[in-house]
Amino acid sequence: MSSAQTTDSQIIHHRILHKDEPTPVVTPIIKVSDFVIARLKAQILTSFTYGFWLSILSVVSWNISGLSVIKVAILYLLMLLLVYIPTSILLTYTLLKPLRPQIKLINQHQNIAIKDLNFVVRSLTTFPLHQSSLVFAISLTTIIVASSFFLTGFITEFEPIIHIVVFQTIMIGVVISIIESILNYALTKSTVSTTLEDLVHRYPQARNLKINIKRFTWSQKVSSLVILLPLASQLGLSVFFTAYVFRYSPDNTSLQVFIIVSLLVVNLTYLHLMGRYLTHLFTNPLKHLLDFSHSVANGDMNARISLITDDEMIDIAHTSNEMMDSIAQSNQILNTSYQKLEEEHTRLGLVLRGISDGIVALNPQNKVQLINEAAQLIFDVSANEAFNKNLDLFVSIEYSPHNAIVISKVISHLNRADSKDKSVELLIKTRSGNKKWLQINGGGSAFNNELNILTVRDITKSKELEEMKLDFVTMAAHELRTPITVLHSYISYLQPQIKDFVNVTQSKMLYQIQDSSEQLRTLVDRLLSITNIEQNKVSFTPTPIKIVDLIVKTIDELQPIANDRNIQIKYEHNDQGLPTLMADPLAIKEVIENLVTNAIKYSPEKSTITISNDLNNEMIYTSITDCGIGIPAEDLPHLFTRFYRVPTNLINTNAGTGVGLYLCKLIINQHGGIIKVDSKVGVGSTFTFGLPIKYEKDTHR
Amino acid sequence: MSNGYKILLVEDEIYLNDLYKLVLEKEGYKVDTAYDGQKGIDLAQENPHLILLDIMLPLVNGIDVLKALKGSNATKDIPVIVLSNLGQDSVVQQAIKLGALEYVIKLQIEPKQIVEKVNKTLGRG
Numbered sequence A: 001m002s003s004a005q006t007t008d009s010q011i012i013h014h015r016i017l018h019k020d021e022p023t024p025v026v027t028p029i030i031k032v033s034d035f036v037i038a039r040l041k042a043q044i045l046t047s048f049t050y051g052f053w054l055s056i057l058s059v060v061s062w063n064i065s066g067l068s069v070i071k072v073a074i075l076y077l078l079m080l081l082l083v084y085i086p087t088s089i090l091l092t093y094t095l096l097k098p099l100r101p102q103i104k105l106i107n108q109h110q111n112i113a114i115k116d117l118n119f120v121v122r123s124l125t126t127f128p129l130h131q132s133s134l135v136f137a138i139s140l141t142t143i144i145v146a147s148s149f150f151l152t153g154f155i156t157e158f159e160p161i162i163h164i165v166v167f168q169t170i171m172i173g174v175v176i177s178i179i180e181s182i183l184n185y186a187l188t189k190s191t192v193s194t195t196l197e198d199l200v201h202r203y204p205q206a207r208n209l210k211i212n213i214k215r216f217t218w219s220q221k222v223s224s225l226v227i228l229l230p231l232a233s234q235l236g237l238s239v240f241f242t243a244y245v246f247r248y249s250p251d252n253t254s255l256q257v258f259i260i261v262s263l264l265v266v267n268l269t270y271l272h273l274m275g276r277y278l279t280h281l282f283t284n285p286l287k288h289l290l291d292f293s294h295s296v297a298n299g300d301m302n303a304r305i306s307l308i309t310d311d312e313m314i315d316i317a318h319t320s321n322e323m324m325d326s327i328a329q330s331n332q333i334l335n336t337s338y339q340k341l342e343e344e345h346t347r348l349g350l351v352l353r354g355i356s357d358g359i360v361a362l363n364p365q366n367k368v369q370l371i372n373e374a375a376q377l378i379f380d381v382s383a384n385e386a387f388n389k390n391l392d393l394f395v396s397i398e399y400s401p402h403n404a405i406v407i408s409k410v411i412s413h414l415n416r417a418d419s420k421d422k423s424v425e426l427l428i429k430t431r432s433g434n435k436k437w438l439q440i441n442g443g444g445s446a447f448n449n450e451l452n453i454l455t456v457r458d459i460t461k462s463k464e465l466e467e468m469k470l471d472f473v474t475m476a477a478h479e480l481r482t483p484i485t486v487l488h489s490y491i492s493y494l495q496p497q498i499k500d501f502v503n504v505t506q507s508k509m510l511y512q513i514q515d516s517s518e519q520l521r522t523l524v525d526r527l528l529s530i531t532n533i534e535q536n537k538v539s540f541t542p543t544p545i546k547i548v549d550l551i552v553k554t555i556d557e558l559q560p561i562a563n564d565r566n567i568q569i570k571y572e573h574n575d576q577g578l579p580t581l582m583a584d585p586l587a588i589k590e591v592i593e594n595l596v597t598n599a600i601k602y603s604p605e606k607s608t609i610t611i612s613n614d615l616n617n618e619m620i621y622t623s624i625t626d627c628g629i630g631i632p633a634e635d636l637p638h639l640f641t642r643f644y645r646v647p648t649n650l651i652n653t654n655a656g657t658g659v660g661l662y663l664c665k666l667i668i669n670q671h672g673g674i675i676k677v678d679s680k681v682g683v684g685s686t687f688t689f690g691l692p693i694k695y696e697k698d699t700h701r
Numbered sequence B: 001m002s003n004g005y006k007i008l009l010v011e012d013e014i015y016l017n018d019l020y021k022l023v024l025e026k027e028g029y030k031v032d033t034a035y036d037g038q039k040g041i042d043l044a045q046e047n048p049h050l051i052l053l054d055i056m057l058p059l060v061n062g063i064d065v066l067k068a069l070k071g072s073n074a075t076k077d078i079p080v081i082v083l084s085n086l087g088q089d090s091v092v093q094q095a096i097k098l099g100a101l102e103y104v105i106k107l108q109i110e111p112k113q114i115v116e117k118v119n120k121t122l123g124r125g
Helices: A002-007 A032-063 A069-108 A118-152 A160-202 A204-208 A218-248 A253-297 A313-354 A373-379 A407-415 A460-498 A504-534 A547-564 A585-602 A633-638 A660-670 B014-026 B037-044 B062-071 B089-098 B111-121
Strands: A010-016 A111-113 A209-215 A358-362 A368-371 A395-399 A423-430 A435-446 A451-458 A543-545 A568-572 A581-583 A608-615 A619-625 A674-680 A684-692 B006-010 B030-034 B050-053 B080-084 B102-105
Touching (some): A373 A451, A407 A423, A460 B111, A585 A608, A660 A674, A660 A684, B006 B014, B037 B050, B080 B111
Antiparallel strands (some): A358 A368, A435 A451
C-alpha cells in the first residue's frame, strides 16, 4: 500500500567499494525531472481537491441551520479520510505509474555506480513521499486538536466558518512550505548530481564510488514527528484564540477581523519559517556536498566536507573525504613520478636533438611515434605532420636493394627477427623532390616490440663522392691502360726481333723501356684492384689451395730477378703439416709475389731471404724475412696505408709505388686474415700474413 | 701464306689494331679490321671464323655488339674473344654470360699470346 511507502523515508549513503566488486551491467536511463514533476503535480492537485471539498462543506454547513458541531466535525473527518488521503494516494499512484519500470530498475540495482545518478533519482522519488507523510501528520494532529476543542464544547456557539477559515489557512501554509522545500531539495540534488558526475569524469578513481540507499530508522521517523509538535500546538492555539474572541466579544467585528487576519499572518509566517527550517534541515548537508563537489570539479584537491549531522549524510562526508585523501595521495605519487618523467623527458629530448643522426620510433604498424629533428630534416617533414602517420606518405623510394616500393617495406624487412640485414642503403625522394641517399639502421626495439627504433643517416654526399671516384678510376684506368698496352705490346713484339742487331747499351735501354712499362702496368693494375676491392666490385672465389704450392710457384717465377742480384731464397717447408686453405689463389699469389719482390728489392746483394710457415689453431702464417735495410719504427704503423712510402734515401731506383702493401692488406683482410711487420733498421724486416683455416664466404663483405 | 681463316678485329686503338693485325697476318690469317662497334657488326655479316672484340668502342660499345652478334642467327655461332682493358667483374661476367668465349685483359697479355689463343680456338695450336 502506498501509504506505507509514504511513511518510509530514505536517505543516501555511499561508500567506496572494492575494485573487484562487480559493477552492474545495466545502466538505467532515468530522467530526474519526471519524478519531481509527477510528485509536485500530485501534491498540488491533492491540496486543491481537498480545498474544493472543504469549501463545499463550509458552504453547506453555513447554510444548513441546526447542523450540530459534532456533525460538522464528523464531516471533516470523513472529508479527510474519504477525500484527501485517497486523492493523494490515487494521484501519486497515477502520476508515478509511467515511471514504475524505472523505479523497478532502481530497486533491482541497490548498488549502482554514482555516474548512473540513481541515488539522486532515488532520493527525489522518496523525499516528496516523505513530505506527504508530513502533510498527513499535520492533518492528523490538527484533527485531534480541533476535535478535542469541539468535544469539550468550547466553541459550540460559533459558526463552523471560523475554523474552516483557520484550517484552510493552515493547509495553504503547509502546502506552500512543502512545495518550497521540494523545489529547494530538487534543485540542490540535481546540481550535486551534475557536479558529482563531473567529478567521476575527471577522476576515474571515483568510478568505483557507489551509492547505497538506506531507509529511515523508526527513531528518525519519530523525531520528524516531534519537530511537528510545536506546529500542532500553534494550530491548536490559533483555533483557541479565535474561539475565545468570538465567545467573549461577539459584537466587536473589527477585533474579530483583526484576530483572524493576524492569526492568518502569524500562522503563515510561522509555517513558512517552519518549512524553511525543515528544508534547511534536509538541504544543508547537501549544500555542503554541493560546495565540496564544486570545489573538486574546479580542481581543488584539498577540498574536504566539514559536516556534522546525525544522519547518513555524515557517511557521505566521511567516504568523500576518504576518497579525496586517497586521490590526493595518489596525486602526490603521480606528481612525483610526473616530475621525474618530465626530467627524463627533457634529458631525452636534449639528447635526441643533439644527435646528428635521424632517429625515428615506429609502432608495429610502422606509424611514427617519435621523430627527432635530424630525421625531420632528412625526411623533410615536421614532427606534427609525421606523428602517427606512415613515412610512405612523405617519401618515395627511387632505389632500394630489395626492390621495395615503399619505405615501410624496407623498415619491416629490417625489423623482421630473422632478417640478416640490420642496415640498408636507399635512394629516396622527399615531397619537395629532393633525392637523398639514406643509410637506415634498424633492429632496435623497445617496450616488447611495441616500438621499433630506426637510425637514419643522410649519406648522399659520400655516395656522390663514391660514384664520382668510381667513375673517375674506371675511366682513368682504361685511359691509362690503353697507351700502356700499346707500349707493352710493341716492346714485347719488337724485342726478340731486334735483340741481335743492337749493342749492349741499346739492349740495356730496351730493357729499361720494357721494365718501366712493366712497372706502369703493375701500378695501374694494383690501383684498379684496390679500387675494385674498396668498391666491392670484385668477389674472391675461395677454392681449396695449398699455401706451399703457391709459395714454391712464386719463388720459381721470381728466381731470375733474385739471381740477378745474387740473392738466395730459402724456403723450408713441410707441406704435410699444413692444412688446405680456402682462399682465392690469384689474390693470395699476388700477396706472396708482392712481399717476396719487396724483399728482393730491399735486400743487399748476396744476402738470403727466408720464407717459413707457422700454424696455430686458427691460422696458417707465412713469414718472409729479409736482411735488408729495415724500416724505422715510426714508419711501421703507416706501412699498410695507402700511398705510404718509407721516406729513405737508400733506395734510389725502383722505389715502391706505395700501393703494394696496401693491396696486400686489403686482400688478406678480405679473406679474414691478418698481416703484420717486424723490422729493425740495419737488420732486416719480417712480413707475416696469416690466413684463417676455416675461411667462410661470409667473412668478406 | 694464307691459312684460310678470316678474323674480324674490332679495336678502336689504331696502334693496337695495327699490331694485332700484323701479328695475326704473319701467322697466315686474313684480318678484317673495324674501328667502331657498328662497323664490327657490319663486318661480322661476312662470316669471319673468329672475332676479337674490344669493349670500349665508339658508336656501339662491345657489350652491345656482343648482344647483336649473339642475337642474330647469321652470327651467333662465331666465337668471340673479348680483348679489353676494362677489368670490372661485372663487365667480365656480363660478357661471358652473353656468350663470349673468353675475356682477356689486353694489358696482361703479349701479342704472341693473343696469336696462341686464336690458334687454339681455331684448332690450330
